[in-house]
Amino acid sequence: MTEQRLNGVGVSPVSASGTAIWYTPEPTLTDPDPPAPETIDSEAEWNRFLTARQTAKSELQNERERTAAAVGESEAEVFDAHIQFLADPQIESGVNSAVESGRPAEHAVSETFSEFIEQFEGMSGQMAERADDLRDVRDRLIRILSDSERADLSAVPPDSVILAERLTPSDTAQLDPDRVAGFATVAGGRTSHAAIFARSLALPAVVGVGTELNTVEAESAIAVDGTAGTVIIDPTPETQAAVGNESVTIQTDSVSTADGHPIEVAANVGTSADIQTAREYGADGIGLFRSEFLFLDRAEPPTEAEQYETYRSALESFPDGRVIVRTLDIGGDKQIEYLDLPTEDNPFLGERGIRRSLGPDEELFKTQLRALLRAARDAETGTGTGGGSSSSSGNLAVMLPLVSTIEEVTEAQSMIETVASNIETADGDDTTDADSDLDSAVRTPEFGVMIETPASAFLAPELTDHVDFFSIGTNDLAQYVMAAERGNDRVRTLGDYQQPAVFRAIDTTVRAAEGTDTWVGMCGEMAGDPSMTQLLIGLGLTELSMSAVSVPQVKSAVQETTVSEAQTLVESAREATTRDTIESLRDDR
Numbered sequence: 048m049t050e051q052r053l054n055g056v057g058v059s060p061v062s063a064s065g066t067a068i069w070y071t072p073e074p075t076l077t078d079p080d081p082p083a084p085e086t087i088d089s090e091a092e093w094n095r096f097l098t099a100r101q102t103a104k105s106e107l108q109n110e111r112e113r114t115a116a117a118v119g120e121s122e123a124e125v126f127d128a129h130i131q132f133l134a135d136p137q138i139e140s141g142v143n144s145a146v147e148s149g150r151p152a153e154h155a156v157s158e159t160f161s162e163f164i165e166q167f168e169g170m171s172g173q174m175a176e177r178a179d180d181l182r183d184v185r186d187r188l189i190r191i192l193s194d195s196e197r198a199d200l201s202a203v204p205p206d207s208v209i210l211a212e213r214l215t216p217s218d219t220a221q222l223d224p225d226r227v228a229g230f231a232t233v234a235g236g237r238t239s240h241a242a243i244f245a246r247s248l249a250l251p252a253v254v255g256v257g258t259e260l261n262t263v264e265a266e267s268a269i270a271v272d273g274t275a276g277t278v279i280i281d282p283t284p285e286t287q288a289a290v291g292n293e294s295v296t297i298q299t300d301s302v303s304t305a306d307g308h309p310i311e312v313a314a315n316v317g318t319s320a321d322i323q324t325a326r327e328y329g330a331d332g333i334g335l336f337r338s339e340f341l342f343l344d345r346a347e348p349p350t351e352a353e354q355y356e357t358y359r360s361a362l363e364s365f366p367d368g369r370v371i372v373r374t375l376d377i378g379g380d381k382q383i384e385y386l387d388l389p390t391e392d393n394p395f396l397g398e399r400g401i402r403r404s405l406g407p408d409e410e411l412f413k414t415q416l417r418a419l420l421r422a423a424r425d426a427e428t429g430t431g432t433g434g435g436s437s438s439s440s441g442n443l444a445v446m447l448p449l450v451s452t453i454e455e456v457t458e459a460q461s462m463i464e465t466v467a468s469n470i471e472t473a474d475g476d477d478t479t480d481a482d483s484d485l486d487s488a489v490r491t492p493e494f495g496v497m498i499e500t501p502a503s504a505f506l507a508p509e510l511t512d513h514v515d516f517f518s519i520g521t522n523d524l525a526q527y528v529m530a531a532e533r534g535n536d537r538v539r540t541l542g543d544y545q546q547p548a549v550f551r552a553i554d555t556t557v558r559a560a561e562g563t564d565t566w567v568g569m570c571g572e573m574a575g576d577p578s579m580t581q582l583l584i585g586l587g588l589t590e591l592s593m594s595a596v597s598v599p600q601v602k603s604a605v606q607e608t609t610v611s612e613a614q615t616l617v618e619s620a621r622e623a624t625t626r627d628t629i630e631s632l633r634d635d636r
C-alpha cells in the first residue's frame with residue numbers, strides 16, 4: 048500500500064502515529080422539520096428551554112473546573128464565555144420569540160443561534176472562531192433538549208488519532224493525552240482553540256486540512272506531523288519509524304554556540320499551561336508572553352489582582368530567567384467583544400497593539416502596567432500575597448507591540464515611569480502595617496519593542512536610544528513588509544520569512560543595534576525553525592523565543608553552530624534576491 052499525504056496547517060512541532068477514529072457529533076437537529084405551530088404548547092416549550100439551559104450551565108461549570116485542573120485557568124475561561132452566551136439577552140429573546148411563534152424549543156434554539164453564527168462567520172480571525180463557540184453552545188442545548196447521548200472523546204482507545212470536521216472547546220477539553228496520539232481537522236486555523244490546546248499539551252495536530260480529510264477511513268493507520276503540517280495515511284514502515292522521533296533531548300541549562308557565544312533560548316507563552324510546558328522543555332525564560340490571551344474569551348477584562356497573580360507566577364516560574372511580557376496586542380485578528388472595537392476595513396492596518404494602548408485602551412494599559420510592576424517588585428522581594436522570606440528575582444521586561452513611531456515609545460515609557468512612581472507614593476501612604484519595613488522599591492523594568500512593522504525596522508537606529516532591546520516579530524514583519532496577510536493561504540509563500548526582503552529588514556534591524564547597548568532577539572515563528580538558527584546567529588541575534596516544544600531542537604542547533612560559519616552563511620543570504628536562495632541556505636542537518 049502506498050502512503051498518501053494531505054497538507055494542512057501544523058500547529059505543534061511534534062508528530063505521532065496511530066489509528067484513525069472519526070469524531071462525528073450527532074447532527075444538531077434529528078428532526079429538521081418542526082411540527083405545525085398550532086400543535087405546540089409555547090409555555091411548555093419555554094420551560095423546557097429554561098431547564099435545558101440550567102443543565103447546560105451545570106455541565107459547563109463542571110467542564111470549566113476539569114479544564115482548569117488539567118490544562119490551566121486561562122484555557123478554562125472559554126467556558127465562562129459559553130456560560131455568558133447561555134444568558135445572553137439577545138439569544139434569550141430570540142429563542143422566546145421563536146417559541147411564542149410556535150416552534151419547539153430545539154428548533155427555536157437552532158434558528159436563533161444560526162443567525163448569530165452566520166454573523167460571526169462573516170468576520171475574520173478570532174471573531175470567526177467565536178462562531179465555533181456559539182455552535183458548541185447550540186449543540187449542547189439541542190443535545191440536552193433531545194435527550195441524546197454525548198459522543199465521548201475521553202474514552203477512545205490508546206493511540207487514537209482523532210479526525211473531525213472541527214473540534215470545539217468542549218471537544219478538546221475531553222481529549223486525554225494518554226489516549227489521543229494526535230488529531231487532524233478539516234477546518235480551523237492556527238489560532239483556533241483546538242490549536243492552542245494542542246500546543247499547550249504538546250499534542251501532534253494538523254488543522255485546516257480541507258475536505259480531502261473526509262476520504263480517510265476509520266481504523267486506517269495514520270500519522271500526524273505537526274511540524275510539516277501533514278497527515279500521512281497508511282504510512283510506510285520508514286515513515287512510522289520517523290514519526291514521534293523528534294530527537295528531543297531536553298536541556299535545562301543555557302546553551303552557547305560551538306565557539307562559545309551564549310544564546311538565550313526562550314519560550315513564547317499565552318497561558319499558564321504554556322508556562323508549565325516552557326519549563327518542561329528547558330526554556331531559559333519567557334521571550335514573549337502574549338498578555339492579550341488573558342483578555343480573550345471572557346466577558347470583561349481581568350482585574351489588576353488577577354493579572355498580578357498571573358504575572359507573578361510567570362516571574363516566579365523563571366526565577367533565574369528573563370520574562371518578557373508584551374503589553375496588550377489587541378486589534379488585527381485579535382478581537383474582544385467587551386472592548387467595542389471599531390469596524391475597520393483593514394484591521395491589521397488599523398487601531399492595533401500600542402495604538403490602542405495609547406488611545407482608547409489607555410486605562411486598561413495603566414492597569415496592566417500597575418499589575419506588572421507590582422508583580423515584579425513582589426516576586427523579587429518575596430513579599431505580597433503568599434510571599435515568604437524566599438527571594439526570587441522577578442526578572443521582568445516589558446515589550447510594546449506594533450510600534451511604528453518614536454513618540455509611541457517615549458509616551459509609553461513615560462507612562463511606565465508615572466505608574467511606577469504612583470505605586471511607590473501609594474505604598475508610602477500606607478506604612479502603618481507590618482510590611483512597612485519591606486523594600487517596596489518599584490524598579491523600572493527592562494524595556495523593549497517588537498520590530499514587526501517596516502517603520503520600526505527603518506527607525507531602528509533611533510529606537511536604540513530609547514530601548515534596552517528589540518524583539519523581531521517575523522509573523523507581522525513578513526506580513527507588513529510583503530503586504531501579504533499572515534492568515535491568508537493564497538499568499539502564504541509570499542508572506543514567508545524566507546523572502547529576501549524580510550531577511551533584509553531583519554538584517555537592517557540587527558545592524559542598527561550593533562555597537563549600542565540594545566540587544567536583539569526574535570520571537571516570531573522564524574526563531575523556532577531550527578534550520579534557520581544558524582542564519583540568525585550569523586546575523587547577530589542573541590536571544591530566540593519560540594513555542595516551547597521547539598526549544599530542544601533550537602538549543603541543539605545553537606550548540607552545533609559556530610559564529611564564523613554562520614557569518615559566512617549570512618554573506619550569501621545578503622546576496623540573495625529570491626526566496627529559493629534563502630531557502631537553500633537552510634541548515635537541515
Ligand code: PEP
Binds near residue numbers: 335376521
Ligand atoms: C509576530 O508578529 O511575529 C509575533 C511574535 O507576534 P504575534 O504573532 O503575537 O502577532
Ligand code: MG
Binds near residue numbers: 499520523
Ligand atoms: Mg505580532
